[in-house]
Structure formats: C-alpha cells, structure tokens
Amino acid sequence: MTVNETILRVTIAFLVLFLLARLMGRKEIGQMTFFNWTTAIGIGSIAGNLAVNESTLIKDGVIALIIWTLFTIMLDMIDLKSKQGRRVTTGDPLIVIKAGRIMEGALKESRVDLDELQALLRQKDIFSLKNVDYAILETNGELSILKKESEQPVTKRDLNISRPKKVLFPLPTEVISDGKVNTENLSKLKIDRNWLDRELQKENIQSIEDVFFAQVQQDGTLYIDTKNK
Known part of the structure; x- marks a missing residue:
C-alpha cells in the first residue's frame, strides 16, 4: 500500500466515521449501554480495516459502515x-440495595461482586453501606444512590429559606473567554458591549484582552477572572 493510498484511506475512514457518529447522535458517547458498546466496537473495527487493510476495498468499507449505522439507528428507533x-437492547436497571439490604440475586445477575459494589459506592462518596437506602445499577453501568433520610443533605426548604427574588437570568453565562468577547451570548442576554465595558472598568480593567474568563451571574453581576494573576 502506497503512502498516498494510506492517507486517502485514513481520510475517508475518518470523515465517514465522523459523519455517521454525528448521525447516530450523542447517545453512543454519553450512555454506553451493552448495545452502544457493541455498536462502537463494530464501527471501530470496520473503520480500522478500511483505513489500513489494503485487501478491503474502500467502497466495501464505506458500505459496511453505512449498513452498520443504519442497523444502529433502526434499533435506536425500536x-x-x-x-x-x-x-x-439495553436491559433493565437492577436494584442492588433495597431498604438498606444488599440484594444478592441482583448482584449475581449483573455479575458484580461486593468489592465492585463498594468501589461504585465510594465513587459516590459513600463509604458505609449502612448509609444507603436504595442503590440501582443502571443500564450504562452507573450506580444511582438514594441515601437514608438521616444522611440526606439539608435543603433550603428544610430550613425555610426562600430563593432570592432577584434572578435576572436562568443560568450563569460566559461572556468573555481567553480575552475574546462572546457576542452571541451577549445578544442572548440582551446585554450590550457598553455594559460589559462599564463592569470591567469598575474592576479597573481597561482591556478585554486582560480578562481570561468572565461570566454573567443569575443576579446580573459579572464574575471576572483576569490573566497573569
């Protein structure tokens, strides 16, 4: 296989794989279930063969990727x-701790031993099983935890603390990143550049380029992080 052919194959494999991954959506990345794992392995193997195996025709490799993707999308629709x-395709979540008791049958069904269960709990900052009321092993391998009521954090409702009334924006929003103004976000917030300049001047900042990161908070104030601190 010549260098030019290798470059061509790798380029085609990359572009086709990228386009098909976009077509399949974010689920393949964000939620790695058994089905998603199988799909990822299959598509990766086909793309690898297309890129470096000279006995695989480029046409055949592209067709195989497209057909595999169509099967994936069809099963996603189902x-x-x-x-x-x-x-x-994805299985059911399994309750591995119920009312504070370990469900041995569910652990065996999911092939998770006690050491693995404790490791998953520690990843959720839980070091004692007695603090857990329910634990559910999700289809993507993540462990969802419901702590016992005595271990749950106190909320504002528990303390009868009302939410501050002054909420101008639903979420904190970035307006400067690495010395550059995000004009799109300014427009969404209906804030002009003059307001931004005034807020910077209040902090004795004369140039946008001196700002590493700036974010408009929910109450309308501006959080600023400068360069070369």
Whole structure:
C-alpha cells in the first residue's frame, strides 16, 4: 500500500466515521449501554480495516459502515418506541440495595461482586453501606444512590429559606473567554458591549484582552477572572 493510498484511506475512514457518529447522535458517547458498546466496537473495527487493510476495498468499507449505522439507528428507533425492545437492547436497571439490604440475586445477575459494589459506592462518596437506602445499577453501568433520610443533605426548604427574588437570568453565562468577547451570548442576554465595558472598568480593567474568563451571574453581576494573576 502506497503512502498516498494510506492517507486517502485514513481520510475517508475518518470523515465517514465522523459523519455517521454525528448521525447516530450523542447517545453512543454519553450512555454506553451493552448495545452502544457493541455498536462502537463494530464501527471501530470496520473503520480500522478500511483505513489500513489494503485487501478491503474502500467502497466495501464505506458500505459496511453505512449498513452498520443504519442497523444502529433502526434499533435506536425500536429502543425509543418499544419498552419491550428497550429491554432487549439495553436491559433493565437492577436494584442492588433495597431498604438498606444488599440484594444478592441482583448482584449475581449483573455479575458484580461486593468489592465492585463498594468501589461504585465510594465513587459516590459513600463509604458505609449502612448509609444507603436504595442503590440501582443502571443500564450504562452507573450506580444511582438514594441515601437514608438521616444522611440526606439539608435543603433550603428544610430550613425555610426562600430563593432570592432577584434572578435576572436562568443560568450563569460566559461572556468573555481567553480575552475574546462572546457576542452571541451577549445578544442572548440582551446585554450590550457598553455594559460589559462599564463592569470591567469598575474592576479597573481597561482591556478585554486582560480578562481570561468572565461570566454573567443569575443576579446580573459579572464574575471576572483576569490573566497573569
């Protein structure tokens, strides 16, 4: 295989894989279930063969990637529309701790031993099983925890603390990043550049380029982090 052919194959494999990954959506990355894992392995293997295996025709490799992707999308549609189909493709969450007691049958079914369970709990900052009321092993391998009521954090409602009334924006929003103004976010917030300049001048900042990061808070104030601190 010549260098030019290798470059061509790798370029085609990369572009096709990138486009098909975009087509399949973020679920393949964000929620790695058994089905997603199988899909990722298959597509990666096909793309690898297309890139470096000269016995694989470029046309055949591209067709194989497209067909695999179509199968993935079809099963995703079944997954979205049918609960029974979802059980086949992704399985069901398993309750591994119920009312503070370890469910040995669920651990065996999921092939998770006690050491692995404790490791998953520690990743959630739980070091004692007695603090757990319920624990559910999700289909993507994550462990969802419901602590016992006595271990749950106190909320503002518990303390009868009302939310501050002055909330001008739903979320903190970035307006400067690495010395550059995010004009799109300013427009969304309906804030002009003059307001931003005035806020910077209040902090004795004369140039946008001196700002590493700035974020408009929910109450309308500006958080500023300068360069060369």
